[in-house]
Amino acid sequence: MNLRKYLIVYKKFLHTSLASELEYKTNILIDLITAILSLLGSIFLLSIFFQNNGYIGGWKFEQALIIQSIYTILNGITNTWFNPNLTEIVKHIREGTLDYVLLKPIDSQFFISLKKINPSGFLEIMLGFLLSFFCISINQINLNFSFLTLSLITIICSICILYSLWFFISTTTIWFVKTWNAIEVLRSFLYIGRFPLNSFSFSLRIFFSVFIPIAFITTIPSEVFLGISQLWKILLEIIVATVFLITSRKFWLFALRFYSSASS
Amino acid sequence: MRSNLINRKILTLLKVQYSNMLEYRVEIALWAISGIIPFFMLNIWTNNNLNESINISDVMLSRYFLCAFFVRQFSVVWVVFSFEEDSLMGKVSPYLIQPLNPFFRYFAQHLAEQITRFPFALIIAFFFFIFNQESIWIPNLGILILSIVSTFLSFMIQFLMQSIIACLCFWTEKASSIERLLFIPTLFLSGLLAPVVSFPTYVKSWIYLTPFPYLIDFPANLLSGNETNISGGLSMQVLWIFLLFPLFKKIWSEGTKKYTAMGS
Numbered sequence: 001m002n003l004r005k006y007l008i009v010y011k012k013f014l015h016t017s018l019a020s021e022l023e024y025k026t027n028i029l030i031d032l033i034t035a036i037l038s039l040l041g042s043i044f045l046l047s048i049f050f051q052n053n054g055y056i057g058g059w060k061f062e063q064a065l066i067i068q069s070i071y072t073i074l075n076g077i078t079n080t081w082f083n084p085n086l087t088e089i090v091k092h093i094r095e096g097t098l099d100y101v102l103l104k105p106i107d108s109q110f111f112i113s114l115k116k117i118n119p120s121g122f123l124e125i126m127l128g129f130l131l132s133f134f135c136i137s138i139n140q141i142n143l144n145f146s147f148l149t150l151s152l153i154t155i156i157c158s159i160c161i162l163y164s165l166w167f168f169i170s171t172t173t174i175w176f177v178k179t180w181n182a183i184e185v186l187r188s189f190l191y192i193g194r195f196p197l198n199s200f201s202f203s204l205r206i207f208f209s210v211f212i213p214i215a216f217i218t219t220i221p222s223e224v225f226l227g228i229s230q231l232w233k234i235l236l237e238i239i240v241a242t243v244f245l246i247t248s249r250k251f252w253l254f255a256l257r258f259y260s261s262a263s264s
Numbered sequence: 265m266r267s268n269l270i271n272r273k274i275l276t277l278l279k280v281q282y283s284n285m286l287e288y289r290v291e292i293a294l295w296a297i298s299g300i301i302p303f304f305m306l307n308i309w310t311n312n313n314l315n316e317s318i319n320i321s322d323v324m325l326s327r328y329f330l331c332a333f334f335v336r337q338f339s340v341v342w343v344v345f346s347f348e349e350d351s352l353m354g355k356v357s358p359y360l361i362q363p364l365n366p367f368f369r370y371f372a373q374h375l376a377e378q379i380t381r382f383p384f385a386l387i388i389a390f391f392f393f394i395f396n397q398e399s400i401w402i403p404n405l406g407i408l409i410l411s412i413v414s415t416f417l418s419f420m421i422q423f424l425m426q427s428i429i430a431c432l433c434f435w436t437e438k439a440s441s442i443e444r445l446l447f448i449p450t451l452f453l454s455g456l457l458a459p460v461v462s463f464p465t466y467v468k469s470w471i472y473l474t475p476f477p478y479l480i481d482f483p484a485n486l487l488s489g490n491e492t493n494i495s496g497g498l499s500m501q502v503l504w505i506f507l508l509f510p511l512f513k514k515i516w517s518e519g520t521k522k523y524t525a526m527g528s
Contacts (some may be wrong), residue, residue, distance in 0.1 A: 013512070024437070024438055026436070027438050027441045029443060029445075030441045030445055031441060031444075032443045033445060034444050035276065035443070036449060037445070037448040037449070038448045038451075041449075041451065041452035042452075044452060044459055044467075045452060045458060046462075048458050048462055048463060048464070049312070049314055049388075049458075051317070051462075051464060052311075052316075052317035053312065053314060053317075055307070056312050057312065058315075060490060168407055172488050180291075181291045181294035181295055181298070182294055184294065184295065184298040185294050185297050185298045186297070188297075188298040188299070188301055191301055191304075192304055195308060199308050199312055200304070200308065200311060201307055202313045204304070204307055247500065
């Protein structure tokens with residue numbers, strides 16, 4: 001009953017934001033070209049790394065392409081949902097319109113996380129899937145049921161971690177008002193997710209698994225893709241994702257207690 | 265008399281923008297942090313011994329990436345985003361009435377931001393040297409001045425390119441997506457992520473005809489003491505400015521003719 005209400009509301013969200021975004025049709029085309037060029041650019045960069053080396057951090061070029069494809073899918077999801085919505089939080093808090101959100105008889109986190117959608121990110125997601133199909137064929141991965149479930153689970157976990165990271169930073173807006181730049185810092189760190197974690201030095205590897213869990217976001221799903229991941233890593237990823245989701249939820253409820261609307 | 269007036273205008277603009285930027289020092293510090301991608305790239309290069317194949321020692325490569333970081337810090341341009349916001353909000357109309365091209369205002373804004381950013385960039389460089397003590401070096405005064413000049417020229421090229429795109433706001437509402445498109449070749453071909461020397465020959469054959477390697481690769485090579493053609497690089501930078509400036513003037517005068525203020 002409750003779930004159905006949220007589904008209906010989400011349908012309305014989709015409808016309104018798609019309608020407003022499709023006003024800028026050329027923009028979507030330009031965004032598509034940007035996504036293609038940016039993927040080509042990173043493959044170019046990767047090919048520079050591999051031009052005289054067979055392996056980087058124990059990964060072959062064909063295997064490293066899987067990381068690129070997963071990164072592209074996740075980046076597309078970020079651009080479709082996280083980026084447009086969570087930058088909106090900053091606006092809500094600065095202009096005091098968060099009051100209206102809180103007054104609605106609907107969960108506030110649901111509202112601000114899913115209100116908007118940016119359709120040009122879909123194209124990037126499709127691009128990522130195309131690349132991953134290509135990788136599956138060049139790496140001769142055989143598709144079976146357990147492979148599909150495991151990769152689906154790990155990718156969903158990555159999405160949860162990514163969402164929590166974005167939501168976490170956006171929530172701090174309640175205290176700091178302008179966190180636009182903190183998001184920019186997060187973005188530049190996430191860029192590292194395009195490369196296998198083993199290619200970094202030990203200290204950076206620790207940093208990127210503990211403080212900003214980029215290891216969990218792209219490397220573990222890619223290992224699952226290749227069938228070289230151990231079970232404990234997958235379990236760890238599930239645990240990390242759950243912890244992140246719960247903490248981000250708790251943090252949002254905690255932060256709301258400190259929210260005083262614009263003029264008070 | 266006339267030059268005195270211009271001097272006063274420039275000074276006032278700079279003073280106003282500098283005090284404005286000082287208000288946002290935390291944000292600027294975060295901006296500076298978000299530019300540390302070159303250091304991660306350096307880590308991939310040296311950790312996998314990729315630099316052996318391009319005949320650059322670890323020390324020279326770390327100096328290169330540090331300089332690339334510095335050049336990027338002082339050539340970041342965001343004029344298109346400011347102009348787009350101003351033109352959507354209708355703030356351009358009062359600017360147009362003033363006997364001063366509004367782009368001078370943005371130019372002063374950028375310069376003031378660079379001055380504010382300088383200490384943060386120094387702090388980051390300080391930490392870099394703590395971790396890489398062997399790469400400390402002192403460039404001689406002549407090279408230092410030349411590289412400051414070439415960094416400024418690189419900033420000018422990017423400022424002109426973005427101003428040309430910003431002028432497209434007179435025709436389309438969202439010019440920033442075109443800027444995001446142009447940012448992709450800037451990111452991958454300028455030498456921010458990998459020095460241009462390491463590029464494969466089929467790219468190197470044409471890349472020096474484009475403005476991109478002169479944005480970061482050339483000034484960074486100059487400052488870090490890596491091999492580069494000083495007079496050739498500087499003259500290409502000046503050439504690009506001479507090419508772009510008339511184009512900007514043309515598109516500006518066409519655009520202002522096309523401009524219709526809000527509500528007309």
